[in-house]
Amino acid sequence: MSKKAPLYLATACALAAAIFTSSCGRGDSDTTTIKVAGSDTMLQVGLSWGDAYKKATPGVAVSVAGEGSSTGFVALIDNTADLSHSSRAIKPSEAEAIKNKHGKEAVEHIVGYDGIAVFVHKDNPVKSISLPKLKEIWAEGGSVANWNEIGGSDAEIQRAGRANNSGTYGFFQKAVLGKGVEFKPNTAGMAGSSAVVEFCSTTPSAIGYSGMSYKNEHVGWLLISADEDSEAFEPTIENVKSKNYPIARPLYIYTVGEPTGAVKAYLDWIKGEAGQAVVAEQGFVPYQ
Template sequence: MKKILSLLVILSIGLFSCGKGSQKGIEVKGSDTLLELVQEMGEVYIKKSGIAVNVSGGGSGVGVAGIVNNNTDIGDASRQIKDKEIKKAKENGIEPLEVKLGIDAIAIVVNPSNTINQLTTDQLAAIYKGEVKNWKEVGGPDVEISLYGRQENSGTYAFFQEHILKANYSDKMKRMNGNAQMFEGVKADIGGIGYQGLGYVMNEDGSFKPGVKVLAVVGKSGRAVLPSDKSAVLSGEYAISRFLYQYVNKNMTQTVKDFVLFELSPEGQAIVKKTGFYPLDERAKELNPELFK
């Protein structure tokens, strides 16, 4: 018995004397758009702090629900939390705090063989509502349009519907599980069109990744703008731009807060740029005042 007790004491001392690496890891879940970005953040952060950041996808709805139900430390979202979700969170004793992490421009992608170079926001809406069914109706080839979109739990699905369609999607739209699946679908489909987070199609230097063709979008200004036009995205001229969000409990642990502050630091924002999104840079503090009090 004494030997067993001695062994337990030794094990306890060993556990409590370990460094930061033994601390509970940070759990992050949610938006597929943010998945690669936050995974890379986590890979850099564990080398700095010894604290593991476990990142999984599932869609913005999963991330927000994780915060609302208190089963994740950070919820990634490419849309804002809804009033009914905030209400439910408060009923669960959670005070959600919004973090603006970076800026995204939703890219409209087609098969590389498509001769079309631009679409208006009205044309995009008509295509995704199923009113326009052939590319020749919008100045393209005589090919049937094949719609690719996201699942309902996706923040990109919700944002595109709210800001472009303002109606229901066509029931012929193929609902992809993530950005990578959509990219591959459009790449292989001569009539394909999809919408996805910029980080999945743009390199750090502003060039586009091979495999799909990124279209310019004509918005209210009447000018055809590509999502790689930083000034147009930041000014709002590019019609499908948005913040990338994370949600945390206002009463988060210091461990979680330290990671979020790292994400907003110059080093973290450099990763935002590296993964194809637009960083907040010096605006990080201005846009997230609660974190810097």
């Protein structure tokens, strides 16, 4: 069973532009539309869930937007989405804003797991790296700036990350840099996961991070070890499931209070056999 926990917080988050015009309603007299906002990492799996559910459930459509985890929480606060996809846990300020606006607590549902891959150009001779070395590449004040310092070519490392409204940004910052540590200046903040992978596939000295499901034949990725003395592992479904891969996280869906009606039926389907098969097909790890 997925984890469900009421979450409490202390300040209201800033409101952004609304993504949708109304929540869980009827686009026409015969169709109920469930509206979803949030994580870019979960956009493709969300679209696939929606397509499969529409085929399985006549009369129900699912509208999905994926502009970053933070935007999903704004949509819940504004009542412009029924579900929020998130690749990070809700912040205290977001949960408090939901409680203040709706009189209900945010409810968390874990629906899968994801490994954060570290992408490089496919011809990069560096094939593995430790978490401490990754921190030296990414963290402000870190000592590694050239690939030749870690066994690569003589080329300045060009870092491509995510925008700060991304759950992937926040998770990578916490897991690799450490609490309160900022990214190096001049780290590119890409709008989406595909942009990170594209940059790494076309830039010989690039390094970037994103969900492992965005891997394609045009880009390489690094095996990661917990420290210099540990074995390095590839970000695969098997290694995330076994917890051998050290940069992995849950994937969440949040609702305002316990879901009911069409929204509950859809969420139950996602957590069931058919929905979890879609999770695996999209390169993520089923939650069960």
